[in-house]
Amino acid sequence: MMAVGLLTFRQKALVLVLVLITIGAASSLYLAWLQPRLENTLIVYGPQGISSFAEEAVRVFSQKYPDVNATFVNYGLGSVAIANKLISEKDSPIADVIMGLPEFYARPVLEAGVLEKYEPPNLGEIPQEKIWDQSRTILPMDEGYIVIVYNETILTGKGLPIPSTLDDLLDPRYKGLVVYPNPVTSGTGLSFLNWVMSAKTEEAGWQYLMRLKENVLAYPRGWTAAMDMFIRGEAAIGIMFNTDTVYSPAPNLNSTMVEGFAYQEGIALVKGAPHKEAAKKFIEFMLSEDGQSLAAPYGYVYPVRGDVTPTGDLARARKPSHVITFDLSLGGKADEWRQRWQREILGG
């Protein structure tokens, strides 16, 4: 304090100005330093639900191409939400690649004009019948099945029957036990909507959802949040992947595998991607044998390549006996349904 007292006004002012400039400069430099570290990075968007698979994919890819630093970004969102995040960033894209884009949400994303067509040289190695996007902009990456799952312990404890079909879920004894992810944000949730509409036609489908609402405990934001509810034993019945019954830490998760819905996921190049060349390499990698065999250890989706055979949990998982596939004629309705769902099912 003595020293400060001895300074003249001019000196004090100078010191203050210098301190302020230092704070400002230090803050800017720090932020600028932090930014390029992530900016020089290939950014891959995708749903939180595929994090472990996707993070392994970017890690292996970055090892293979040491000059590319790839990162998987999910913002804790489901696949539909992350697709809309991409759409909202249309004028200044951050992401280079989007993966885990579900077939039944392809049309809104394609129509938004946020993707760029890219056919990697190894596209021919994928069985052609697996290519579901006829514009060949979104390329097939993996596939799975959505089924009705249940916590066996809870149901037997309550002396309740085991559900096998969509109609079984309407049983009034299941009140407050059913969980399915919010279709506004989650691909798993939207696939359920597609399943219901394909199986029942639209108007009957909405009536079904209204009746099911009586039994629903919660609409978690995505697959991850729904799985958390099973792991904590909060949810007894839900809509999840067939493979979830095999590897998931959720206790006694089971399924009769009677009815199911085919879930196909794709990968695509983002239009105006900041790191276009690296993005192309990444897409090629994901379709290669190396990339495809990464799906197996994480066990929730099947590779699309014929030469990569499912192993471990993936091989052990049973598939549903009656599979409903996505009805192309309903393809354009995803956004209309999501909005109607938000208003009538969630808000109503």
Place this chain on the structure above:
Amino acid sequence: MEALSVSVLGLLFLAPLVSIAQGASLESLAELLTDPYLLRVIANTFLQAVLSTVPAVLAALPLAYFFARYEFRLSSLARAVLLAPFFAPAFAAAQAFLIMYGKTGVINTLLMQVFGLAEPPVSLLYSLQAVVLAHVFYYVPLAFTALEAGFASIDQDLIDAARSLGASEWRILRKVMFPQLAPSLAASGTLIFVFSFLTFATPLLIGGSFTTLEVETYFYWSRFGGWTTAKTLSTLQLGLNLIFVLAIFLARERVLQPRMLAKAGGLARNRLSLLCGSLAVKALTLYALLLIAFEALPIYFIFASGFSQGFYLIFPLGASIENFQRLFSFTFGARVTVLDSMGQSIAIAALAALLSVSASLLTAYSIAYSKGRARSLLSAATVAPLAVSRIALAMGLYTIYGAGVLRLYGSWELLALSHLVVIYPLTTRLIESALIRVDPDLIDAASTAGASRLYTFLRVELPLIGPSLAAASLIAFASSIGEFTFALFFATGGLQTMPVSVERLLDSRQLGPASAMTSLILAVIFVSALAANLLAKRSLGGLTYGA
């Protein structure tokens, strides 16, 4: 000087809003206005704002009277505790409600423990009630400060005179006290209504299917890819906001302007004595205690659940840093670590504080020394960002600076700029009121002695308002650290400030680490606010600060 202030406002505030209005379409408007769902959302937005305002003001009234009327030990501590939620960011209030009233929350656990229940009895969250209760909690302190100032402006002599002339207590209340209080009631009511109308974090986090205009607009933008709809909805809202700006401008004269040293002496103060006091005094004291508990508990629970691993009744089960350990081992997508997130928050807050105090100094100078209509207009324009939809501002900033030629989206510069827009009004207000207090005779004397205007400013005014500048910087820093809406809107893979990290943690149901993070944010904010208050007392006797 004026030109500079006007261009700051023009570039950061008006231009973004104009771009929103340009993006709107009549077709979309016609669609929106015939959509029963959206009409209900608009009605709900009004409804929750009214339902939040009336109880907040009414609840604060007896409390303000209690503090104005009685002296007691620890009264300044009680005031500080009471004001804490006022300085906390809205998302923290919502988070506190999650901790308290959630299915596995404190209240439910307590009731289940005490009554041996199998199911959680209280189900309050994700509803209109949750939003309204959180608002009341959040805005009682604001109403309290305004009403306290109102009571301070009442002249005890008038009351005594009325009493000696035989007026009944009721008549005194109606004819003497109410006219003095009315402006404070109106002003705090206006502010709370406007802030509640513009609410975002609260309904987003604990409203569930109950949404408001801000949330719905955000959803259209971020979830439904409906840019035109979002911009049209925002334009509709901006029309209402224009009325709010006017209302806030009028209210500001009463509340935002620190006029703590009222001319009148306020009510005669008695020492609070519970032993020999009347039943009314006891009831009033009990009421004050309950309300203080209602305000203090949620904040307490954030800290308590950050630093412990559970509760027995309402007491934390031992101190534990496990939540912090879990927090610091957490990596968000895109390899943003918790430390990165904290560093970014602090650096952005430092920049926002520096920029807003510098810009405010210029603006406050031009306001303080301009006259008549120019002064009022400038003053009104500076408070405007407080009464305008943040989602609209965010979309506008994105359109103009985020996309387009500059393509700043995803950069820290854009987030710092957006913070500047909403912090600038607060710092301008603080600095302006400090400048107004500078004795004009000092400036005249300096000028007579031959000092140039700049030299006078540097040597006379600046040292006098120094503490206020420091206080304003701290308030700006605290506001930026706790800012939620822009931070969420502009968060990208590499840019994620602390409040957004909290949102992500809450979303993945990491309640413990989320509380740990919010405890850190609140600690920074409370220390800044306390220091700012001390500094401001040195120069102008207290300050107020809103949302």
